[in-house]
Amino acid sequence: MATDSVSELRSVIQTTANVAEETRARHMLEPHPRSEAAAELVEEESFALGSDKRPVLDCYTGAFLRLTVAGDELRSVQRLMNDPLPVFGPAALLRTVLEVSARAWWAFEPDIGVRRRVIRGYVDRITSLIESSRIRVGEATGEAEEIQTTSMERLAEVIDGAEAHGFAVRLTKRGALMSVADEPAPRHAKLIRQQLGGAGEASYRVLSGLAHGVLFAVVWRTKPVEGGKFEGGELRTPVPEFTDLLLDVATALSSYRDAVDRQLRLFGWDRTEWEACRVEVNRVMKRLFHGAVHI
Numbered sequence: 001m002a003t004d005s006v007s008e009l010r011s012v013i014q015t016t017a018n019v020a021e022e023t024r025a026r027h028m029l030e031p032h033p034r035s036e037a038a039a040e041l042v043e044e045e046s047f048a049l050g051s052d053k054r055p056v057l058d059c060y061t062g063a064f065l066r067l068t069v070a071g072d073e074l075r076s077v078q079r080l081m082n083d084p085l086p087v088f089g090p091a092a093l094l095r096t097v098l099e100v101s102a103r104a105w106w107a108f109e110p111d112i113g114v115r116r117r118v119i120r121g122y123v124d125r126i127t128s129l130i131e132s133s134r135i136r137v138g139e140a141t142g143e144a145e146e147i148q149t150t151s152m153e154r155l156a157e158v159i160d161g162a163e164a165h166g167f168a169v170r171l172t173k174r175g176a177l178m179s180v181a182d183e184p185a186p187r188h189a190k191l192i193r194q195q196l197g198g199a200g201e202a203s204y205r206v207l208s209g210l211a212h213g214v215l216f217a218v219v220w221r222t223k224p225v226e227g228g229k230f231e232g233g234e235l236r237t238p239v240p241e242f243t244d245l246l247l248d249v250a251t252a253l254s255s256y257r258d259a260v261d262r263q264l265r266l267f268g269w270d271r272t273e274w275e276a277c278r279v280e281v282n283r284v285m286k287r288l289f290h291g292a293v294h295i
Contacts, residue, residue: 038268095207168180
């Protein structure tokens with residue numbers, strides 16, 4: 001493992017997250033007056049109903065929060081990259097980066113119109129409220145009980161709001177969201193495949209396997225311990241490979257950068273610094289992959 005290569009990869013991760021977040025911080029949620037987002041926010045009043053007064057903004061806000069999560073996870077990966085390189089910690093974090101970035105990419109899709117933006121906001125909020133409402137009374141603290149009760153009440157309100165617009169909400173027998181109107185609740189693997197293709201989905205499945213300790217993935221990223229064989233099995237230890245980490249990081253960064261691209265285009269923000277960052281990151285990543293091939 002070349003220390004210089006690890007340092008360069010750490011710098012790529014940090015620079016990408018920093019430039020994206022600095023751009024958001026400069027603009028907050030204020031779109032350019034002639035942007036697609038500005039036009040949608042003007043139209044959202046026709047979809048305001050009851051407590052759901054800003055349904056378009058709700059969709060944007062959820063996506064912004066997901067990119068904040070992704071940036072924090074990327075920095076966490078960067079901080080873990082010390083000698084010897086860890087194997088399973090970065091995998092769990094990068095898996096989350098892929099999931100939340102793909103959901104933000106989906107929420108920021110251009111040219112879908114106000115109606116579909118509002119529907120996707122409902123998908124996000126209903127999904128979130130279903131998860132928080134599943135906290136079981138008696139199995140947690142009093143605070144958790146309060147969260148469950150509040151979530152269930154809010155869930156009923158949001159579903160009523162969606163259906164008042166004519167957006168049918170379909171749930172499974174177990175209470176999971178199937179769809180709002182004609183918009184299915186996105187599944188991570190399918191969404192990542194739509195965003196990054198088959199190779200992206202394959203990387204996501206490997207990272208999920210590593211994060212959850214699935215045997216195929218664990219065996220793939222470990223090696224036998226010398227003298228560790230015993231009847232019926234063997235002891236194994238993690239194998240820190242820079243090439244594996246480089247590929248994992250590249251996949252997660254692709255998802256994150258695609259989501260940020262959509263965000264900047266939708267809001268009409270100046271892209272000069274972001275494009276310069278992309279060019280430099282692409283240059284460094286190309287060199288790192290070239291070096292990794294020849295290790």
